[in-house]
Amino acid sequence: MHQHTLKELSVLLDKKEISSTEVTQALLERIETHEPTLNAMITVDNDGALEAAKHADAAINELGGTASAGKPLLGVPLIHKDIFCTEGVLTTCASHMLHNFKSPYDATVVERLRAQGTVMLGKANMDEFAMGSSNENSHFGAVGNPWQTDRVPGGSSGGSAAAVAAGYAPVATGTDTGGSIRQPAAFCGLSGIKPTYGRVSRYGMIAFASSLDQGGVLARSAEDCAYLLGPMSGVDPRDSTSVDQPVDDFVTALDGSGLSVTVDSSGDAPLNGVRIGVAAEYFSDGLDKAVATEVRQAISKLESLGASIVEISLPNQHLCIPAYYAIAPAECSSNLSRFDGVRYGHRCESPVDLEDLYKRSRDEGFGREVKRRILIGTYVLSAGYYDAYYLKAQKTRRLISDDFAEAFKSVDMIAGPATPTTAFARGSKTADPVSMYLNDLYTVSANLSGLPAMSIPCGFADGLPVGLQLVSNYFKESELLYVSHQFQQIDDSHQQRPRGFE
């Protein structure tokens, strides 16, 4: 039951070969079995899930199926990253600060997927407030990577990634501020997509860095990403930064329809007409050799499918990490001010005065990495440093976007490694934040520029998955999904399962 993709489950539910209750029950049991090893979940909502499954089954009976009713997600189980507010179920953001927080409302993403009849099994572990690349910064403990449980699953959507890789659910939501969907997808052998900034509403998604945060999907195939991303997408009047632009039909795009490049998916050259850029900057010194080999082979496979490979340059790539680590902390230092112990969340015992209330509530409520970033952010916004750091980082951000704009004049998408290495050992980078930050080397540029990007499995190095990153132009998620889907027709990396989780 647990190895079905979303697409397969949808078909089985439609034909009533299985019920949502059966699947839900089976997955809840699987979660219970593996949680002691993985710790991928913060909250498992057994009762809520079974209730939702029961409703879904009733609806499927009433509608006479899911496909004919245009509701392919009806009865499909999923897991939400614990950054999305869910009415009545704890939303902790993996922080002691919110260990007791129950949201009185649903995030737009949650609301929209609920409306599709999905069944939420629970809330996935993550780095606290989405700050981290290893899921080691969680108040609820680190998460194991199903491929090697002493390795990290990546972060910050590490719980979502481990859960999907371990077969807890076919799909999970994630958020990506600097690579937080793509890096864990790469580390756990999953397909993960971060759409264009503004494609998915941020309402109810607890903010880390507002101008960079974007919700997305982790799944076991590009096809499943397409199924889930569609209903999540679209303008939301409650989020001014969501974009009022029609949402492509991502599912039909898998066969090449509706793309801005003309392709023929029926033949053996489905990528004929697709120009893929490869930037030398993505194959620099920091890149692990084995990873580089797998990624280059994947690019050759894209070429074998008919894509033309074009050398491009992203000259300001080396500025991404410094710019990101000024802007993201700046925004976070302000976004996290609301956690003050006054209205909800953690409050210290017996505060003597207001200052004591603030200081102790925040000191006790936030973990080390969150505090580090609040401090950095406060510093870069301070009088006298604002121009040198924040403003300069914003200018750098512009340069990085301009690099992409230039590149997209000659290519349709850019391919490269998603991460410099495969999943690293737990504890190996915790003492050195900068080496941890460098894990985002290839991913942050898509956040800084707002471009859609995806990571798909493309081989293994020492038994650990390697991720291929694809970045396309604004609102070209369909093209990312199409190319990924075509790649997955000739490559079986995405079908490999970690030992012990088959």
Added chain:
Amino acid sequence: MEWETVIGLEIHAQLATQSKIFSAAATAFGAEQNRQACAVDLALPGVLPVVNREVLAMAVRFALVTDAEIGRHSVFARKNYFYPDLPKGYQISQMNHPIVGTGSVEIVLGDGQRKTIGITRAHLEEDAGKSVHDEYSDFTAIDLNRAGTPLLEIVSEPDMRSAQEAVTYAKRVHSLVRYIGICDGNMQEGSFRCDANVSIRLKGDEKLGTRAEIKNVNSFRFLERAIEFEVERQREILESGGEVVQETRLYDADRDETRSMRSKEDANDYRYFPDPDLLPVEIDDAFIDAQRASLPELPEVKTARYISELGLADKDAITLAADKSTADYFESLIGAHAMPAKLSANWMLGELFARLNRDQLDIDDSPVDATAFAGLIARIEDNTVSGKTAKQVLDGMWDGKGSADDVIKAEGLQQITDTSAIEAMIDEVIAANPSQVAEYRAGKEKLLGFFVGAVMKASAGKANPGQLNQILKNKLSG
């Protein structure tokens, strides 16, 4: 030493929208605590602000009536500081790109001279909530009803040279924002608040003195007194060789003094930066044109019209036009109710205003509305009552005894205009006072007043004075 006072004002005008600046919660005053605060106002995790378009329209209207630059591309910024009634830990305001740029308003000083006061900028921001310190002994309560209420902060140039000028300017802005319907101007409820930046310098000096900012002034009278107190305080410091400290001071109306709230050293570093949750606001020509088309006739245009078309005295025209509600009341009298302009103006500015002042009422809360007042003017106009009796009728109306006609009827105040009735009363008075008649006829014409008084008394004040005079003179001289 001769000192010169320099004053600049920051006025916070609460915009009269139905809902808050970044949420759909209502803005009405006086609701039960925390009942008008939604998830966005509470700054729950995950919520986002969405700008209320109406506030943009209101800011543009203000720019249009102050000849101000309109910020075609304005940016909301976060002003970061911690306070329990500031739920997000930052206030959304505008910093580098306000929606209203440089403008000006003209004020008329006591001596009739006109002076232009520069407006530096006006920007949109959200109000904070309220900390309630006195309701519970062990803790402070927070009421977030006001959090997110839209404000337009109007910053003037330091162009004012006396407390009176500052008050005149503040009144002028108050009149304007009420005219264009963007603020109800209610100072008791805090809808219109002034902070005054006050400094003094030796006459002739170019350089500005060190200023103190006086906060929390919520009436024009307090504004004048706070500034006067502050000027005096600074003068004493400087004349005794001291130095004025740059600080924020609070005006205490009970003690009629300002006192230090915080000095510059305690000032927060607000770490302003553009709010990434809100896109820059782009204002186009069509939006501006629509706002321009919706502007009402402004006070100075009205004043000119009252003078030239209605023949009112300058001073009366200015007073009637200065306040929107007053002008509306007046225009209702002469428009819908077709009363003569001068008579209406005299009665409004005289008797109506006297009663409003006595009872400390706004014209909007007058117990006698324009329709009722027109009923009284009509009875004066058609001689049903004399001017003197009309005041008595107005008192009755003021006390809730009904319309002018109701009061006249109930109290039998109808004027006597029947010539024969008046003649009969005159005859009686003449017959009863033969010696005075003789004196009058011998040339002591001053005695006319005596006879008028006697007849008026006999008629219980109801004889038509014009007729009475005429007939009396005839009879006495006959």
